Amino acid sequence: MISLTRIVKATFLERSRRLSYWALIILALIAAVIGYPRIKGPIKVFVLEPNLFIQASNPSWVPVSVVLVLGLFLPIISYLFLKNTIGIDDQNHTNVLMASVSFSKIKYIGGKFLANCLLLFILWIVIILGTIIMVILQFPGKFIDFYQFLTPFLTLLPGIFIISMLAIFTEIVPFLRGILGIILVSFFSLICYGVSIENYNSFFLKIINPSGSSYLFKMIQDTCVKTVGQPLKQTMLLSSGNFKETGKQTLFFLPIKFTQQDLLIFIIQLIICIVMLILAGFIFSPHKYSNKIRKNSIPINLVHDHHKLKTINSKSASSSLLKTSFALLWRPLSIYNKLALIILWLTAWLSSLAIKQLIILPLILLTELPLLSNLGSQITQFSFYQWLMTIPKAQNKQQFFEYVASLTFTLILFLPFMLKSSYTALLLVCFSIMICMLAQVLGLITKGNRMFIFLMVIFCFIYLNGITNLLPINKLNPSVCLVYLGVTLVLFLIKCSLKQLIK
């Protein structure tokens, strides 16, 4: 009989000893630094009515700013990290053992869930510690009440349960297992965050929002009203805008007051998590049967022919490499992904300009994500990349043809958009060159695809919300082309350095 605590312990130890978890811890510490309410520099982290208030004038700003910034990204990053909680047992073939014994699936799922919560809880502690250090460094000698410091962080706690649950649930439900699950959860988190800015009192939103941002935005509004008698008009988060800080008033954030309704909301969230986990427990099965009959009945004949192997010339077989590279990118896609790409591509030819730019283009990018995310990372699976080291120039050839195949594919997908103008064509070519290189480099460095998926999901989300400056196909802006080419060059240099390091 499987003990819940042993599942929690084993899963926790397995995950926490991986390099990726330590990278996440370091990222959390850095996030506490980045989340500090900086008002100088190209990116203004957190700005509130600069014409009214003195920005970041006291320590109460620090936890609010850190949690606001983290609330935007942390649910997605945490989700991406926890995504293969069940998959680990597939990778190390523990699922085979599980399939051969009788065990409680609910306990198994529960154990995985609790281990996820524990991993994120430690991360939460690290963020708090990092923020304390920032307060001490930026406001030496000044302190705030610990409860006041802590309340913004408490809003992240329900998200730990929600994200831990979602990571498991989406892994078990077949059609949510792949990139579709990642995109849906990421968009869900970002939309909840965005909507909570105005609708922070919504009961339903507070239940489903994994970032807890509703509480923070409400507290910020309440503090503002209490201080100056009027609601907020201007809030900037991670803004590149310029402004003059002319405010004279000190804004001291109040601690978040949690009511009985908030406790009820938390209980509802826990109940939802438990229900979803029980449902996941019913759906989950370690048995993966294939009805395919393998063509294995080939008679072995011990009396074999003594054909001598012919001497081979070292002539390049580029067309074969390119053809196989295409196949390696296209074949792993599901039938639904392939259909979606074809349908979107055909729709792009028939759509108006506005719809093309605002909707079809980012959707094509998102649908192409499973293909692009295999660049660099697919080859590190199945022991292939290291083995290629034993064949002269094979790693370089493989990388080159994989890149060419992905670039060709991306350019074909962008063809309906490129015919508008030569500037648009140039812009999309530069963009394609850049994202294929980015996917490949990130895949090689991280030996996975989650980092690239995260970046592209954020990019597409921002684009779908009308911020099209990242890819201005309707506005003449040649500097964007230069930026993309510059980024490509940097990525290429990183790739070359990686190869040198490996040598």
Add this chain to the structure above:
Amino acid sequence: MELDIKNVSLKFGQRLILDNINLNLHSGGLIGLIGPNGAGKSTLLRIISTILQPEKGSIFLDGVDIVKYPKKMRISLGYLPQQVPYYPHLTAIEYLQYIAALKGISKKQARSNIENLLTKFHLINAKNTKLADFSGGMRQRVGIAATLLGDPKVIIVDEPTVGLDPLERVTIRNVLAEMAVNHIVILSTHIISDIEAVASKIIVLKEGQILYTGSPERLLQRVTNSVWEYTAPVNQVLNQLENVSSITQEIDGVHIRVISQSKPNAEAVNVTPRLEDASLAILESGD
């Protein structure tokens, strides 16, 4: 071709994986690298294959130091690691064509080479099947076929018979033995029968150190008069047996072979040693 390994050592952290390895290898016969799990066989092969660099020592292939100039080895090398690399979405023939292309083999020559190898390894009828649908043994054979593409002069295979049934193991053994006549072929295994009767040189590795290097005949001579056999009744509980080389069920009972300097019991008789007995004796005694 000559492969000269001099004073090669490697540590992982504080753990000494290979300790001052010295070997001189030639073509002319299959070279068997045997040792228990964790002996350092795979690490040694990865160093020779230029995937890992030793901390100390050099490796010379026909006089060229391949630690400094790995390309010299790579242009002549066919290496099959313990975990067979493959692409699950490619068919066998597509995968081999891909590897041939990466090795720089022209399409025409690759076609005939691949057909040859698929036939040799009894995969010709499955050439259009995806590798994901192959059994482990079939994937292993595809891996070996990929290794032999391009007629490499140095062939290194790391436990190639894992997961193969007895007939498949014999096929691979025979193919590699045939190639060893004019190639350097190093086969690592912990199953002695893989190399029995085909190896011209045996290297016994334990805990990163070479315990023996030489011909199988000389290895067998070392344990002459040290191998004993006695028969126990069927269904007798056998416990507290030491230095047992094999236990086989025969008509007259359970035959137990033991390695010992002195007669282990009154019923034991001295028997002609087999390679398995000899390697066990070396591994147990450490010299």
